[in-house]
Every structure is written in C-alpha cells, then in structure tokens.
Amino acid sequence: MKKIILIAKKEFLDMFRDKRTLMRMIMIPLLVFPLIIYLITTVQESQSEKEALKELTIGYYLNGQSSDMIDRMDTAAHFNFLAYEDTAAITADIKAQNINLGIWFGQDFDQKYSAGEQATCGIFYRAANSEEYERFDNLIDLQKEYLVQERLALNELPADYVQPVSFIMNDKSTVEEVIGKYAGGILPYIFMAFCFMGCMLPAIDLFAGEKERGTIETLLVTPVNRVHVLVGKMIVVTSFGLLSATIALVGLVGSLYLMGDGGALTDAIAKIVTPQLVITLYLLLIPVAIFFAGIMIPVSVYARSFKEAQSILTPLNIAVIVPATLGFLPGLELTYTTAWIPIVNVVMATKAIIAGNAEMGPMIITFVSLLVLSALAVFVSFKQFGKESNVLR
Amino acid sequence: MIIVDNLYKSFKLSKKQRKEFNTADIEAVPVDKISFKCEPGRIFSLLGPNGAGKTTTLRMISTIITPTSGKIEVAGYDVATQPNEVRKSIGFLTGSTGLYERLTADEVLKYYADLNYVPKAEFETRKKHYYDLLDMHDFAGKRIGQLSTGMKQKVSITRTMIHHPDVVVFDEPTSGLDVITAENIIKLIRDCKIEGKTVIFSSHIMSEVDLLCDDLAIIDKGKILYNDTMANFRANMKADSLTREFIRIVNENKKVNA
Numbered sequence: 001m002k003k004i005i006l007i008a009k010k011e012f013l014d015m016f017r018d019k020r021t022l023m024r025m026i027m028i029p030l031l032v033f034p035l036i037i038y039l040i041t042t043v044q045e046s047q048s049e050k051e052a053l054k055e056l057t058i059g060y061y062l063n064g065q066s067s068d069m070i071d072r073m074d075t076a077a078h079f080n081f082l083a084y085e086d087t088a089a090i091t092a093d094i095k096a097q098n099i100n101l102g103i104w105f106g107q108d109f110d111q112k113y114s115a116g117e118q119a120t121c122g123i124f125y126r127a128a129n130s131e132e133y134e135r136f137d138n139l140i141d142l143q144k145e146y147l148v149q150e151r152l153a154l155n156e157l158p159a160d161y162v163q164p165v166s167f168i169m170n171d172k173s174t175v176e177e178v179i180g181k182y183a184g185g186i187l188p189y190i191f192m193a194f195c196f197m198g199c200m201l202p203a204i205d206l207f208a209g210e211k212e213r214g215t216i217e218t219l220l221v222t223p224v225n226r227v228h229v230l231v232g233k234m235i236v237v238t239s240f241g242l243l244s245a246t247i248a249l250v251g252l253v254g255s256l257y258l259m260g261d262g263g264a265l266t267d268a269i270a271k272i273v274t275p276q277l278v279i280t281l282y283l284l285l286i287p288v289a290i291f292f293a294g295i296m297i298p299v300s301v302y303a304r305s306f307k308e309a310q311s312i313l314t315p316l317n318i319a320v321i322v323p324a325t326l327g328f329l330p331g332l333e334l335t336y337t338t339a340w341i342p343i344v345n346v347v348m349a350t351k352a353i354i355a356g357n358a359e360m361g362p363m364i365i366t367f368v369s370l371l372v373l374s375a376l377a378v379f380v381s382f383k384q385f386g387k388e389s390n391v392l393r
Numbered sequence: 394m395i396i397v398d399n400l401y402k403s404f405k406l407s408k409k410q411r412k413e414f415n416t417a418d419i420e421a422v423p424v425d426k427i428s429f430k431c432e433p434g435r436i437f438s439l440l441g442p443n444g445a446g447k448t449t450t451l452r453m454i455s456t457i458i459t460p461t462s463g464k465i466e467v468a469g470y471d472v473a474t475q476p477n478e479v480r481k482s483i484g485f486l487t488g489s490t491g492l493y494e495r496l497t498a499d500e501v502l503k504y505y506a507d508l509n510y511v512p513k514a515e516f517e518t519r520k521k522h523y524y525d526l527l528d529m530h531d532f533a534g535k536r537i538g539q540l541s542t543g544m545k546q547k548v549s550i551t552r553t554m555i556h557h558p559d560v561v562v563f564d565e566p567t568s569g570l571d572v573i574t575a576e577n578i579i580k581l582i583r584d585c586k587i588e589g590k591t592v593i594f595s596s597h598i599m600s601e602v603d604l605l606c607d608d609l610a611i612i613d614k615g616k617i618l619y620n621d622t623m624a625n626f627r628a629n630m631k632a633d634s635l636t637r638e639f640i641r642i643v644n645e646n647k648k649v650n651a
Contacts, residue, residue, distance in 0.1 A: 003508065010496075010504050017495040017536075214491030218552070221455050222508040223480040388458040389404065 003224045007232025015202055015236060025198050025240055029248035034255035041259065051131045057082055058136065059090040059124075061104040070103075072146065073139055087122075094124050100132045101125050116151065175268045177355045185327025188350035190252060191245045191281065192343060195289050196320045198244025199237050200313055203296035206233045207385075208309035230297075230385045234378065237293040242285065272354055280353050284346050287370035291342070292320075294377020298384035327351055334358065339365035342373055394591055395431040395454060395560060400424055400463035402449055402615075423449040425615035426463065431593045431608065433559070436586050438606035438623075439595040442643060446615040447595035448487075451564045454593065455485050468559045468591070481509065484558035486578075488568030490549050494538035498529065498548045501537060502555055509556035516555065523551040527577065543574040550581050561585050563594035567601065579605065599636040611642055618646045 015021045060070050061084045074081045082099060084090045090102035102124035106112070112119040123140070125133040152161055160166075210216045219229065256269055296313055303309035320343060326332055327347030334348035339362035349366045352358035384390055402424040411417065423446045431437035439447045452458045454465055456476040465472040468482035492501055499520075506516040524530050527547040532540055537548065553561065563582065567575035582605055585592045596602055602609060602623075609626050611619040619626070619642055632638040 006504070006507050010493075010500075013500070014493055014495050213494070214487075214489045215493060217452075217455075217457055217487065218485060218490055218505075219508075220457050221480055221483060221485040222505065223477040223510065224508055225477070 003228045004232045004235070007224070007229055008235045011202070011206055011233055011236040012239075015205065015240065018205070021201055021205075021240075024201055025244040026247055029194050029198070029244050030251045033248065033252040034258075037255045037259055051135070053078060054132075055080060056101065056132055056135060057099040059084050059093055059099045059102040061085070061087050061090060061102070063105045063107050063109070065105040065107075065109040069143055069147075073143060076139055079136075079139065087124075090124055094126065100129065101136050113147070113151075116155075174356070175271055177357075185325075185329075185347055185351055187249070187354070188281070188285075188347045189324045189327055190248055191285055191350075192288065192320055192324045192346065193317075194248040195241040195245040195285065196292050196317060199241035199289060199292045199296055200310075202237045202240045203293060203300050204303075204306055204309040204313065206236060207297060207300035208303040209306050211303075212305045226386060227382060230382055234290070234293050234297065234381065237297065238286070238289045241289040241292055242282075245285065245289075277350075277353055281350060284349055284367065284370060287367075287374040288343070288346055290374035291370065291377045294374060294381050297381040301381070301384045301387075301390045323347070334362045334366070336362055336365065338362070340369055342370065345369065394433055394466070394468065395437070395593060396464075396466040397427060397429050397450070397454070398464040398466075399426050399428055400450065400453065400465060401426050401461050402446075402453060402458070403461050423615050424453070424460075427610075427612065427615070427617045429610050429617065429620050431560075431591050433591045434586060434589045435607040436582060436592045436594065436605050437608045437610070438602045439593065439610050439612055440597065440599065440602050440639060441595070441612035442597055445597075445612045447597075447612060448564055449615075450612070451562050451593065451595055455483055455562050456480055481556070482559045484553040484556070484561040485564075486549060486553040486562070486566050487564040488566055488570065492537045492545055492548055492552070495536060497534050497536050498540070498544075498551075499533050501548060502551055505552050506555045511556050515557075519555055519557065520551070523547075523554065527551065542570065543577070546570060546574050546577060550577060554581070558590070560591045560593075563592070565595055565597070567596075567598075599639050603635050611639060613643050613646055616646070618642050 055078050057080045058073075059082050062070070070081050073079065084093075084102070087102070087104050090099070090104065093099045094102055104122045104124075106120035106122075109119045109121065123136075125136070127133070148162060149159060152159060210219070220226070253269060253273055257266055295316070299312050299316075300309045303312060323341070323343040324347055326344050327350075332338070332348065334345065334352045338348050339345045345362075345366040349358065349363055352363075401422070403420045403422045406414065406416070406419060406421050410421075411419075414421070425446075427446075427450065429437070439450060441447050449458070453460050454467060454472065456472055456479050459473070467479045470478040470482065472479050493504075496504070502520055503516065506519075511519070524533060527550065529544075529547050529551065532544050537545060540548070561582075563578070566578045566582075570578070579601075582592055582594060586607075594605070606623050609619065609621065609623050610617050626638070627635070630638045632641045
C-alpha cells in the first residue's frame with residue numbers, strides 16, 4: 001500500500017507540474033461554462049437591445065381604404081410607415097432591402113370590417129429577418145386586439161365575450177421533475193465528457209509517455225510489484241478524470257448561480273444540486289472513471305509513443321459522447337433494460353435521481369454493472385501492463 | 394555475483410514483425426542458451442554488435458523481462474523466484490535512461506530511494522556523498538528538464554547507486570554521450586569495482602571494454618562466441634588489434650553458421 005501511495009504521490013506531483021495538464025484538466029473545465037454562458041447572455045442581450053432600437057420602415061398600400069390602423073401603428077416608437085401605390089413596389093423594395101416589411105389592405109377591408117365580417121390584410125416579410133417580423137407582429141397583435149374590442153363595444157358586448165371559458169392552468173409537477181425531464185441529461189453528460197477528457201492525458205502520459213521518455217525500465221527494476229505500479233498510476237488517472245469533471249460542474253453551477261442572481265434559477269439549482277444527488281452521482285461516476293482509465297491504460301501501454309496513444313484514444317471520445325447524448329432524448333428512462341447499458345445507464349440514473357423518480361431495482365443494476373465493468377477494465381489493464389512485449393515495445 | 398546458466402529467450406513474431414525483420418521464422422531467439430559468471434570486484438563486459446542479444450540478456454538479469462528457460466542468480470537470489478530481492482540488489486543504468494523532466498534532481502533521487510526502501514538517514518548520507526563526488530549541489534533543486542546532458546547523467550548515476558546495490562548493470566552506458574560526460578560513467582564503473590561490487594556492462598566499443606573490463610564475453614546472434622578473462626583475450630589474439638580480433642571472432646562465427 002505504501003508503494004502505491006508513493007507512486008501515486010509522485011505521479012500527482014509530476015502531472016500538476018505539467019502546464020498542458022493544468023490547462024486541459026483544470027483551467028478549461030473551470031472556465032468553459034462561465035465563458036460560454038457569459039458570451040451567450042452578453043451577445044443575446046446586446047443583440048436584443050440593438051434589435052429593439054432599430055428603426056423599422058414598413059411600406060403600406062391602403063388600396064383605397066381608411067388609414068386609421070396605420071395612423072395608430074405609426075405612433076409606436078422606432079417604426080416608420082411609408083405609403084406605396086401598389087403591392088409590386090412594396091415587394092420590390094423589401095427584396096432590395098430598402099424597407100423592412102410591408103402591409104396591404106384588401107379592397108373591401110373597411111366595408112367588411114364595418115359589416116362585422118372578416119376583413120383581409122396582407123403582410124410582406126422576410127423569414128430570414130425573423131426579429132423584424134416578430135416586432136411588427138407584436139404591433140399587429142395590438143391592432144387585432146384593438147379592433148376586436150372596438151367591434152365588441154359597437155355591439156354593446158362585454159370585453160370577454162369572445163373568450164367564453166377561462167381555463168385556470170395549474171402545474172403540479174415539481175421544478176425537479178421538469179428539469180429532470182428536459183435538462184437532467186446535461187449534468188451526467190458534462191460529467192462524463194470531462195471525466196473522459198480528464199482521464200486521457202494522464203493515461204497517455206503515465207504509460208506511453210513513460211515509455212517514450214525511457215523511464216519505464218528504471219521503474220520496473222525497482223523492488224515494486226507491477227500491480228502496485230499499475231494501481232498507483234490508475235489512481236492518478238481516475239482522480240484526474242473525476243477532478244476535471246468536478247471542476248467543470250463547479251464552473252457550470254457557479255456561473256448559473258451568478259446568472260440567476262438570487263432569483264428563481266438560483267432556487268431551482270439549489271433544489272437540484274443537493275448533497276444526496278452529489279453523493280449518488282459520485283457513487284455512479286467513480287466506477288465510470290475507473291472504467292475509462294481501464295480502457296485507456298491498455299491502449300496507452302500498447303502504444304509506442306504519446307502521439308500514437310493519443311491518435312488511438314481521441315476517436316474513443318465518440319463512443320462516450322454518443323451514448324451520453326441519449327440522456328437528452330425525452331421518453332428514454334432508466335429501466336431494467338437501459339440499466340445494463342454502460343454510460344447510458346449513468347445518464348438515465350442521474351436523470352431519474354434529479355426527477356426524484358429513481359427505482360431501486362434499476363439503480364442497483366446500474367451500480368453493480370458499473371462495478372463489474374470497472375473491475376474488468378482493471379483486469380485487462382493489468383494483463384496488458386504485465387505483457388513485456390507491450391511494456392518494452 | 395551473477396550466474397547465468399543456459400539462458401534462453403524466444404518470442405513469437407507477429408505477421409508485421411516477420412515482414413519488418415524480413416524473415417519467415419515464427420519465433421525470434423535473441424538469447425540462445427548462454428552461460429557466464431560475473432565475480433564481485435571484477436568488471437564483466439558483454440561485447441557484441443547491434444542486435445547481438447546484449448540488452449535482452451541484461452534485461453533478463455535485471456528482471457525486466459523473464460527468461461524462456463535457463464537460470465539466473467543475482468547476489469545469491471534467483472531471478473525467477475525472488476525477483477524483488479534481485480531488484481533490491483541491482484543498480485541499472487542505460488545510455489538511453491530517461492529521468493522525470495518535471496521533477497527536481499532531489500525529488501527524483503528521493504523517489505527512487507523510497508522505491509528501494511532506503512531509510513531516510515541513509516538516503517541523506519548517500520545523496521551528500523554523490524553530490525560532493527559529482528559536484529551536484531548547484532542543480533539539486535532544479536528540474537531535470539532544465540539540466541544539461543552532463544548534469545542529467547550525474548543524476549542518473551546517483552539514482553543508480555542511491556540504494557547501494559551489490560550488483561550494477563550498465564547497458565551501453567556511454568552511448569550517445571560526449572567524452573566528458575562518458576568519463577563520469579567510466580569513473581563510476583571503476584569505483585564500483587574498487588568497492589567490490591559485481592559489475593556487468595554491455596558495449597559494442599572495444600576500446601571502452603579494453604579500458605575497463607577484467608572478464609569478457611563476446612556475443613552475437615544470441616550465442617556466446619568467446620568467454621574468458623581480458624588478459625587471456627589479449628594474450629591469445631590472432632589479429633593485430635583488439636577491435637580486429639573482436640571482428641575476426643564475430644566473422645568466424647558467421648562463416649561456421651553459413
């Protein structure tokens with residue numbers, strides 16, 4: 001045991017002094033989410049502000065009808081209305097982007113409206129400029145409402161005449177259930193993606209790297225059992241995977257907290273990220289991290305160089321990412337079947353824990369199957385590390 | 394003392410390796426039933442061309458790889474049944490030995506001392522001895538990656554000797570080193586002899602062998618072609634120089650096997 005700790009301690013020291021390691025396993029996971037969230041919210045806010053202040057020019061063709069509606073809309077800020085003699089000219093100017101949108105009236109608009117019938121009005125817009133259309137649509141909605149109320153008043157009908165029933169909606173699902181259903185997959189996805197990346201660099205450096213640097217021979221000549229060497233190094237690989245994933249989660253939760261600024265989002269996060277969830281998550285993810293280390297170490301032991309190991313292991317990322325993304329699919333849940341599928345089971349189990357509807361049977365299967373898998377991975381690593389043809393390749 | 398008895402090593406060749414080595418053989422035999430003995434207080438040299446089987450032999454002596462058959466005894470311990478005892482008795486140095494670039498010289502030495510069960514007080518005494526001897530104090534706290542080749546070699550030497558091994562194995566220890574750096578190794582080998590240690594070193598440079606060794610074995614294609622004292626080798630030479638004699642023996646063996 002002493003030798004395992006000695007090897008692990010040295011490897012930790014060695015890895016922590018590697019700038020590449022610090023950057024990829026600590027700095028990037030820590031900063032990636034705050035930066036993404038900051039960029040998205042800042043860009044989105046400034047874009048929305050810019051859009052709201054942008055002057056929109058709306059071409060209109062009255063077609064011999066009253067200009068009442070246009071006059072009312074013309075009072076809105078940041079809208080300019082420009083009269084046209086026909087719809088063809090409006091269309092041409094929208095296509096040339098001289099104006100933003102257009103509106104035309106049917107030739108019997110006033111007559112039909114006065115008669116209590118449905119009058120026709122057309123809109124020209126560009127779907128490619130959806131923000132402009134949405135702003136104008138909001139203005140139109142106000143006019144629709146105005147016209148309905150005006151007609152009801154003319155006929156001496158109450159304001160809610162056209163809404164015969166008022167439905168009172170009452171959502172009984174908890175915040176945890178809603179987040180568990182739609183966003184519960186994100187947490188284990190992030191954890192596993194970063195765990196995999198976190199394991200990769202040490203797995204390569206501590207085996208293929210050691211071979212490449214010519215230090216493996218001197219290590220094997222010391223009176224330390226090879227199993228102890230392997231276990232010491234494996235502890236470091238697994239720990240870095242978990243560390244990287246933890247840092248990524250801290251970064252994500254921290255930036256969401258800051259974004260929530262004490263509001264509903266902050267409350268929701270506090271409700272989800274409970275000590276119980278964190279403990280269960282780690283109980284599931286420690287064997288996953290060992291499993292990751294267990295599949296990476298044999299590859300790294302086999303590889304002649306750092307580069308060779310990296311080129312084999314990088315595509316393996318997909319094998320982890322793809323099943324982890326299944327967590328985003330609505331409807332897929334932790335069952336007695338999905339509990340047997342590695343990675344998928346962790347995602348489903350975490351979703352179920354967040355939603356608060358985890359069943360004991362599939363949870364036990366998930367945990368036990370992950371333990372068996374990690375034990376198998378350790379065994380394969382040991383077999384590969386014991387092969388002299390691999391170690392001295 | 395090292396006793397090598399009827400040592401044999403073979404390994405299966407993969408399809409790729411067969412193509413690489415341009416052979417139809419299913420098996421490669423880098424070491425073919427060799428026997429020799431290295432005495433304490435004497436320097437034994439394993440001399441042979443590249444690919445002769447020197448490194449494989451030394452790796453088997455050092456327990457890095459296991460023999461297919463035969464027996465090796467190091468400092469009274471059987472390599473097959475007491476590998477950990479053998480490892481405790483061995484110091485191992487090669488020309489291509491690397492060190493952990495991100496650790497300091499002090500940290501590297503402490504790591505190997507701990508791996509070799511060296512008590513703390515003993516470690517400090519030995520470290521001081523080698524730091525004084527090799528003038529290493531100035532760079533003791535520097536990371537290996539910042540050191541020159543010569544400084545690294547000094548750290549490697551101290552790393553090899555930190556647990557005071559009875560047997561020292563050098564596998565082409567001077568290969569790739571400049572004359573001044575190589576001189577440190579030559580001095581180390583001589584010091585080991587003076588201290589009564591068993592020393593085995595492999596080389597393909599006859600002049601180096603002539604300078605150091607007491608006993609000599611010439612190896613080629615996994616077989617021992619010559620095994621005697623250096624004095625007898627010199628006395629019975631048929632060629633006009635040591636290098637030519639070495640080449641003559643190797644070539645003669647090739648003709649016999651042709």
